[in-house]
Amino acid sequence: xxxxxxxxxxxxxxxxxxxxxxxxxxxxxxxxxxxxxxxxxxxxxxxxxxxxxxxxxxxxxxxxxxxxxxxxxxxxxxxxxxxxxxxxxxxxxxxxxxxxxxxxxxxxxxxxxxxxxxxxxxxxxxxxxxxxxxxxxxxxxxxxxxxxxxxxxxxxxxxxxxxxxxxxxxxxxxxxxxxxxxxxxxxxxxxxxxxxxxxxxxxxxxxxxxxxxxxxxxxxxxxxxxxxxxxxxxxxxxxxxxxxxxxxxxxxxxxxxxxxxxxxxxxxxxxxxxxxxxxxxxxxxxxxxxxxxxxxxxxxxxxxxxxxxxxxxxxxxxxxxxxxxxxxx
Amino acid sequence: xxxxxxxxxxxxxxxxxxxxxxxxxxxxxxxxxxxxxxxxxxxxxxxxxxxxxxxxxxxxxxxxxxxxxxxxxxxxxxxxxxxxxxxxxxxxxxxxxxxxxxxxxxxxxxxxxxxxxxxxxxxxxxxxxxxxxxxxxxxxxxxxxxxxxxxxxxxxxxxxxxxxxxxxxxxxxxxxxxxxxxxxxxxxxxxxxxxxxxxxxxxxxxxxxxxxxxxxxxxxxxxxxxxxxxxxxxxxxxxxxxxxxxxxxxxxxxxx
Numbered sequence: 001x002x003x004x005x006x007x008x009x010x011x012x013x014x015x016x017x018x019x020x021x022x023x024x025x026x027x028x029x030x031x032x033x034x035x036x037x038x039x040x041x042x043x044x045x046x047x048x049x050x051x052x053x054x055x056x057x058x059x060x061x062x063x064x065x066x067x068x069x070x071x072x073x074x075x076x077x078x079x080x081x082x083x084x085x086x087x088x089x090x091x092x093x094x095x096x097x098x099x100x101x102x103x104x105x106x107x108x109x110x111x112x113x114x115x116x117x118x119x120x121x122x123x124x125x126x127x128x129x130x131x132x133x134x135x136x137x138x139x140x141x142x143x144x145x146x147x148x149x150x151x152x153x154x155x156x157x158x159x160x161x162x163x164x165x166x167x168x169x170x171x172x173x174x175x176x177x178x179x180x181x182x183x184x185x186x187x188x189x190x191x192x193x194x195x196x197x198x199x200x201x202x203x204x205x206x207x208x209x210x211x212x213x214x215x216x217x218x219x220x221x222x223x224x225x226x227x228x229x230x231x232x233x234x235x236x237x238x239x240x241x242x243x244x245x246x247x248x249x250x251x252x253x254x255x256x257x258x259x260x261x262x263x264x265x266x267x268x269x270x271x272x273x274x275x276x277x278x279x280x281x282x283x284x285x286x287x288x289x290x291x292x293x294x295x296x297x298x299x300x301x302x303x304x305x306x307x308x309x310x311x312x313x314x315x316x317x318x319x320x321x322x323x324x325x326x327x328x329x
Numbered sequence: 330x331x332x333x334x335x336x337x338x339x340x341x342x343x344x345x346x347x348x349x350x351x352x353x354x355x356x357x358x359x360x361x362x363x364x365x366x367x368x369x370x371x372x373x374x375x376x377x378x379x380x381x382x383x384x385x386x387x388x389x390x391x392x393x394x395x396x397x398x399x400x401x402x403x404x405x406x407x408x409x410x411x412x413x414x415x416x417x418x419x420x421x422x423x424x425x426x427x428x429x430x431x432x433x434x435x436x437x438x439x440x441x442x443x444x445x446x447x448x449x450x451x452x453x454x455x456x457x458x459x460x461x462x463x464x465x466x467x468x469x470x471x472x473x474x475x476x477x478x479x480x481x482x483x484x485x486x487x488x489x490x491x492x493x494x495x496x497x498x499x500x501x502x503x504x505x506x507x508x509x510x511x512x513x514x515x516x517x518x519x520x521x522x523x524x525x526x527x528x529x530x531x532x533x534x535x536x537x538x539x540x541x542x543x544x545x546x547x548x549x550x551x552x553x554x555x556x557x558x559x560x561x562x563x564x565x566x567x568x569x570x571x572x573x574x575x576x577x578x579x580x581x582x583x584x585x
Contacts, residue, residue: 082416138341211438215427217417221379222410226483227403227431271463272417275438 004276007269011283015064018287022060022294023052059297062187062195062251063290067258069199069248071285073241074259075266075278076206080216080237081142084267087260088245091149091238095156096125097249098180102163105175114179115191115250119198122246128152130238134231141220141234181305182253184293191251202244205236210275213237217272255307257314258285265321330355330390330487330518331376337384338368338375339542344383345371346542353520355486358513360533360550361522364562368542369522370411373491376520378402390486403431407480409490413472418463421475425450428482443482450481454508469496477505481512488512490521494528506532526554526567526579538562551577 023035034048073088081090089095100121104114133148134141160180167173206213212233215223223230245259266281289306292313296304331353339345346368353359361369374380376387378394387394389405397405407428419427428450429443439447451457454474459467464475473496480488490509494502510532513519523529529536529550536553538545540562546553559567559579566582 079417084417208436211433212430212435214419214423215430217419218427219410219414221374221377222408222413224379224399225377225403225406225408225410226427226479227400229399267417271423272419273423 004270007266007280008283011280011287015283015287015290018290018294019060019064022063022290023056025294025298026051026056058187058189058192059184059293060290061192062184063293064286065192065196065199066184066248066252066255067262067285067287067289068282069202069244069285070255070259070289071262071266071281072203072206072278073245073248074285075263075274075281076213076237076241077259078263078267079213079272079274079277080234081146082217084264085260087256088241089153089254089256089259090146091129091242092125092153092156093122093242093245094249094254095153095160097122097246098254099125099156099160099163101179101250101253102160102167102176105172105179106163106167108172111186115194119246119250122249123242125152125156126238126242126246130235141231179253182255182307183303183305184252185297185303187251195247195251198247199244202240202242202247205240206274206278209233209236210278213274214272253307255289255310257307257310258289261310261314261318261321262288264318268321268324330357331520332388333376333385334388335385336372336375336382336387338372338380339383340371340380344542346539347384349385349539349544351537351544351547353487353518355518356513356516357535358509358519358521358533359535359537360529361520361537361539362524362526362529362554362562363522363539363545367539367562369539370491371542372539373408373489373520373522377406377408377489400431403483405486407483407485407488409473409476409480409488409493411491412469412496413464413476415464415472418465420461421451421456421464421467421478422447422460424464424475425478425482428479431483446484447478447482450478453481453511454478455504470498470501473497474501474505477508485517487518487520490519492522492524494523494525502528526550526559529554530577530579554579 020032020035024030024032028051030048030051034044035052038044038049038052070088077086077088077090078084097118100117101114104117129149129152133145136144164173164176167176212228215226215228216230216233220230262285263281266277266284270276270280292306292309296306296309334350336349337344337347349372363369371380375382389397425447426439426443429439429446433439451460454477456471456474456478459471464472473493477493493505497505506528509519509521533550535548536550537547538553538558545562546558554569556567556569568580568582570578570580572578
């Protein structure tokens with residue numbers, strides 16, 4: 001077996017192991033035997049069934065879904081922006097989603113509307129950035145997009161700051177802070193049923209175009225001379241990645257680092273070819289966020305926000321990868 | 330194969346050159362000479378449909394260039410750009426396979442046949458041993474050869490090479506010129522630019538002298554590459570010396 005195949009096998013094995021572990025550990029420990037019995041349809045105690053199916057099940061699936069979606073979107077963006085330090089929020093999807101959620105909280109709307117607003121906010125923000133960025137002709141199209149993303153992101157950030165300032169400090173402000181930190185604790189099966197198809201819808205074009213995506217890593221002229229309509233392909237990639245990220249962020253809040261770190265690590269393992277990179281990045285992203293979320297709910301008596309933990313793990317890991325890498329990306 | 334008529338070209342809002350007319354037949358090699366900033370690269374980008382012409386017409390294999398899609402152009406014209414900034418560590422093989430894109434469906438990945446074409450391109454340039462090396466780890470000259478291989482993988486009928494020898498050592502320059510001759514022998518039309526007028530003598534049937542965006546002269550190298558035309562283009566004194574066997578070479582006079 002070559003090193004590449006080994007990477008997939010190890011990542012898949014880690015994912016399965018972590019999933020079993022995530023179901024087992026927690027305030028109410030469940031043995032692996034009980035989990036397997038439940039999966040096999042054999043009778044188990046009602047407590048075990050509730051904990052596994054109602055409490056941990058949605059949360060574990062959410063971690064897998066959000067981790068895989070953020071990693072896939074990050075993989076697409078890093079290739080498209082020809083930059084391994086790009087994360088899925090570079091065009092403002094997270095900031096837009098955050099503003100949407102903050103508006104909903106500010107208006108004292110329910111959870112359902114917070115998610116809808118977050119999802120819509122992400123799409124609107126990227127749509128706006130893309131619309132303005134692609135109208136700045138005569139510049140490198142990628143640079144125009146990134147710079148528009150930065151300034152629009154800053155603007156949206158100010159709007160969030162204003163709403164936080166105006167928000168009721170006893171009810172709304174904690175809710176806003178909590179949302180902005182990101183969490184998988186409150187995810188319901190219904191959230192998953194909405195987010196998963198949207199994320200899959202975003203994934204489909206990436207899978208189909210996996211070969212062509214590679215050509216976006218070339219300078220624009222070269223890709224076009226090789227027969228790629230780069231403008232159209234970029235539009236598709238931005239739409240797909242935004243859909244995936246917005247679907248994830250709407251249910252989880254902002255969880256940083258996954259979309260930046262994981263594609264990078266995967267690329268070091270299997271190289272930059274998108275068709276090979278995407279599946280591994282998704283496996284690693286799912287495994288990473290599941291591990292982080294499991295730690296979040298077990299290392300302390302209170303829940304630790306996953307965004308804090310991904311940053312704590314991500315920063316040294318990233319620096320280590322960077323120091324370790326002898327070759328460029 | 331290529332018919333250019335009274336072409337005006339440039340960037341949006343800024344015309345760089347005008348009144349360029351020439352034709353290129355299958356198997357013919359034409360060398361474009363001209364000073365830096367003379368419009369060679371802009372002309373090539375226009376011929377590839379990467380820039381919109383400001384006037385005149387470009388015909389490719391009998392069809393107007395403007396009527397062809399990006400894929401249709403890529404199946405007819407191979408492009409070797411001037412140098413290449415490698416961002417990611419694709420292997421040379423993966424890099425050359427990207428030349429097959431226009432022959433693949435939108436959702437397809439390279440198949441066995443595409444690998445064969447890519448391997449043949451690598452072998453013909455003598456870089457098959459680099460196939461599994463990352464493009465970020467090979468030398469500038471090797472990368473230039475990989476770019477040529479990628480263009481050959483397009484299986485083009487016209488090859489446009491923008492200063493293909495600029496980054497190469499003397500031996501690799503000669504090897505690329507030899508490949509240009511051999512490719513023309515197989516029926517591919519070739520348009521290349523160079524900073525060395527000797528390259529036109531070595532392998533081009535015709536030379537196009539381009540200065541300030543206009544055609545100074547166009548014709549057989551020995552007719553148009555003269556001391557006076559070179560001095561006009563480059564503003565230096567040059568002797569064009571005949572060599573035994575009918576060859577010519579250019580020797581600049583260095584003023585103390």
